Amino acid sequence: MVRNVSEFLSSAMHRQEDDITADVAREFCLICDSPFPNSELYERYKVCHKCRFHYSVPARERIEMLADSGTFKETNRTVTSLDPLSFASQTSYKQSVSRDQQRTGLTEAVVTGTCSIGGTPSVLIVLDFGFMGGTMGGVVGEKVALAFEYASRRKQPVVAVVTSGGVRIQEGILSLMQMAKTVITAKRMEEKGLPFISVLANPSTGHAFASFANMADVIIGEPGAIMGLGSLRAIRESSGDDVANDSHTAESHLRHGMIDAVIDRPLLKDTVGALLDMLMSRYTIKRENRGDTVDPPDPKPSEGAWNVVELARHPERPTSLEYIDQMVTNFVQLHGDRSYGDDSSLVWGLGQIGGQTVVIIGQERGLNDAPSGTDGRTSPEGFREIQRAITLTSKFELPLVTLIDTPGPHLSLETEQRGLGHSIAAATAKLAGLEVPTIAVIIGEGGSEGALPLAVADRVLMLQNSFYSAISPEEAAELMFRDESKADRAAESLRLTAHDCYKLGIVDSVIQEPAGGAHLNPQEMARHLRRVLLKELADLQSRSRRRVQRERYKKFRNMGEYSSHFRTSITREVNALRGVVCSGGRRISGRPSGAPPPVEIPPEVGDGFSETNTEN
Numbered sequence: 001m002v003r004n005v006s007e008f009l010s011s012a013m014h015r016q017e018d019d020i021t022a023d024v025a026r027e028f029c030l031i032c033d034s035p036f037p038n039s040e041l042y043e044r045y046k047v048c049h050k051c052r053f054h055y056s057v058p059a060r061e062r063i064e065m066l067a068d069s070g071t072f073k074e075t076n077r078t079v080t081s082l083d084p085l086s087f088a089s090q091t092s093y094k095q096s097v098s099r100d101q102q103r104t105g106l107t108e109a110v111v112t113g114t115c116s117i118g119g120t121p122s123v124l125i126v127l128d129f130g131f132m133g134g135t136m137g138g139v140v141g142e143k144v145a146l147a148f149e150y151a152s153r154r155k156q157p158v159v160a161v162v163t164s165g166g167v168r169i170q171e172g173i174l175s176l177m178q179m180a181k182t183v184i185t186a187k188r189m190e191e192k193g194l195p196f197i198s199v200l201a202n203p204s205t206g207h208a209f210a211s212f213a214n215m216a217d218v219i220i221g222e223p224g225a226i227m228g229l230g231s232l233r234a235i236r237e238s239s240g241d242d243v244a245n246d247s248h249t250a251e252s253h254l255r256h257g258m259i260d261a262v263i264d265r266p267l268l269k270d271t272v273g274a275l276l277d278m279l280m281s282r283y284t285i286k287r288e289n290r291g292d293t294v295d296p297p298d299p300k301p302s303e304g305a306w307n308v309v310e311l312a313r314h315p316e317r318p319t320s321l322e323y324i325d326q327m328v329t330n331f332v333q334l335h336g337d338r339s340y341g342d343d344s345s346l347v348w349g350l351g352q353i354g355g356q357t358v359v360i361i362g363q364e365r366g367l368n369d370a371p372s373g374t375d376g377r378t379s380p381e382g383f384r385e386i387q388r389a390i391t392l393t394s395k396f397e398l399p400l401v402t403l404i405d406t407p408g409p410h411l412s413l414e415t416e417q418r419g420l421g422h423s424i425a426a427a428t429a430k431l432a433g434l435e436v437p438t439i440a441v442i443i444g445e446g447g448s449e450g451a452l453p454l455a456v457a458d459r460v461l462m463l464q465n466s467f468y469s470a471i472s473p474e475e476a477a478e479l480m481f482r483d484e485s486k487a488d489r490a491a492e493s494l495r496l497t498a499h500d501c502y503k504l505g506i507v508d509s510v511i512q513e514p515a516g517g518a519h520l521n522p523q524e525m526a527r528h529l530r531r532v533l534l535k536e537l538a539d540l541q542s543r544s545r546r547r548v549q550r551e552r553y554k555k556f557r558n559m560g561e562y563s564s565h566f567r568t569s570i571t572r573e574v575n576a577l578r579g580v581v582c583s584g585g586r587r588i589s590g591r592p593s594g595a596p597p598p599v600e601i602p603p604e605v606g607d608g609f610s611e612t613n614t615e616n
Helices: 005-014 040-045 059-066 093-104 138-154 169-191 232-239 250-255 265-279 305-312 320-327 380-396 413-417 420-432 448-454 473-481 484-494 498-503 522-541 545-557 564-582
Strands: 073-075 110-117 120-127 158-166 196-205 218-221 329-334 346-353 356-363 400-406 438-447 459-463 467-469 509-511
Touching: 040 265, 059 110, 059 120, 059 158, 059 265, 073 138, 110 138, 110 265, 120 138, 120 265, 138 158, 138 169, 169 196, 196 265, 218 250, 218 265, 265 329, 265 346, 305 438, 305 467, 305 473, 305 484, 320 346, 320 356, 320 400, 320 522, 346 380, 346 522, 356 380, 356 448, 380 400, 380 420, 380 448, 400 448, 413 420, 420 448, 420 545, 438 448, 438 522, 459 498, 459 522, 467 498, 473 484, 498 509, 509 522
Parallel strands: 120 158, 158 196, 196 218, 356 400, 400 438, 438 459, 438 467, 459 509
Antiparallel strands: 073 110, 110 120, 329 346, 346 356
16 A cells, blocks of 8 residues: 655654665565565665655765766765764763764765766765754764865865755754855855756755755756755644645655756766766867858748748647757756746756757747647746856856747736746846857747847847747737737738848848748758757857957847948938939939939938837
8 A cells, every 4th residue: 555655754754763764674665565576776776666766875875876986085084073062962962973873884964075977077965864864063064065165176066965854953053054154165166167966865854955955056856855944744833734745845846946857866877977067068169160151141031921920830830849859969957946936838958069068948839749838928937947047058158049939928917926027127138148159049939028038149040930029910910900810911010020030130040941841841940950050159159258248239239220221221212202303203213414412321310219210
């Protein structure tokens, strides 16, 4: 009979029993009663092959699972606890420490050292729940701080595995101060631009959880792990209401945007290794010969704006996830805004294009059975996730690629109350201020404020049959004609096609699609898009950062002003009118005799005015 997992875990931890640990011989699973003999999964990873329950494992076994074989070297092993407060209880603090030292073979509740993980030299911090509940006293705080300082000096990443059950009450306020100690040392390492990954195993509560563990660039939870500042039992006692059994687990934290992923233990080393490899990678794509490239031809006008709209919304058109799957290698998807939630309309993470690590963000409309519960409208949580991705991009100096496909932001009273407008503005500003190359690709529908925070980039590209607009054709038709059915007429007036946006200077290039649309040959479209991205990355990375930022600022600063395109158009119209006047009302070709010379509109005319001022 399967037990209630959360109830069982909460009870076992409260009694300080070893029921959830795997350092004793077992024949049956404590959760589902399945037999363990001949279970390779349990023998290697202490995971039940049937119910997938992850038992807690001692620190040294955890190290064997994560570190490359034979590479771990322990540091600061001889540091041990004293009794700084002469704590009075039924059992002396020194006796409790001595007992756990003999039982576990550890000197304290944390093991630190250096190792290689997936070939990347790293600093490893592993807490052991079996030693006084993995609580963080003075020695634990000191060893954690020393590990961060060592990583800062050696310029190595840190991986921390947390299994902690609360507070080291025997050290009182000194225990609380270890939170500050570990936070300031982790913060200093962060300022060095070094990766920090934390793995929250079962349980992850108390001081360690609310300090250094939550400062990581990437936070991974193990399935079913209880996590939070307080234990599940404490939450139930303080709330006075019924608390769901799954409300304090890794899965719940993932849904609420607090962690990046829930990873099975057998996949943990590969995931951590891939992340470290990408975050520590310094490979960049460079253009070998500047003289061997040619400018792309001007895009041809589309066969009607409404036809473009229909193709961009085609139910079989490739989505962001499909492009990522075909273009990006070693992709690790991350989640959450670390504040409120995880937006299912957004897909983002780390991956490699042409061997170079990039941060990639894609808007996912949920087509082709993709795991999205929305129609692609981005919520405030999604825009805050974009900010998280940009922060990661900035810290590790990685290029950013965005794939845009959304009808717009998620408009509702609830999203407004959760800060929709502020999250849009903050994401746009954060992207505009990036000091690394940025490329945006509109792959489907570029819908208004939902698209803009991903499109303030060095290179803005559009697929041939995508569109970009401040308002949907249906909404425009309602405003213009009081009739949504005239959306096709409104689409023509909006100038929303890739050809229109290119001529207006909104986008830098239009990417040709296979005949009939990208949905007819998604593999070819993905290959072509990848080639374009590699070329743009090489071009941007061959320029100085200052130049790239200056050009980005100039491009968006001049949007909507009288450019050479508008000056040429005005000159042409003025000269045509003067020709009509001088010919007595008859329009003739050339300049009539005695007519004044053609007018040339000087560049300074119109400076500082927007296009909407033309009537004045």
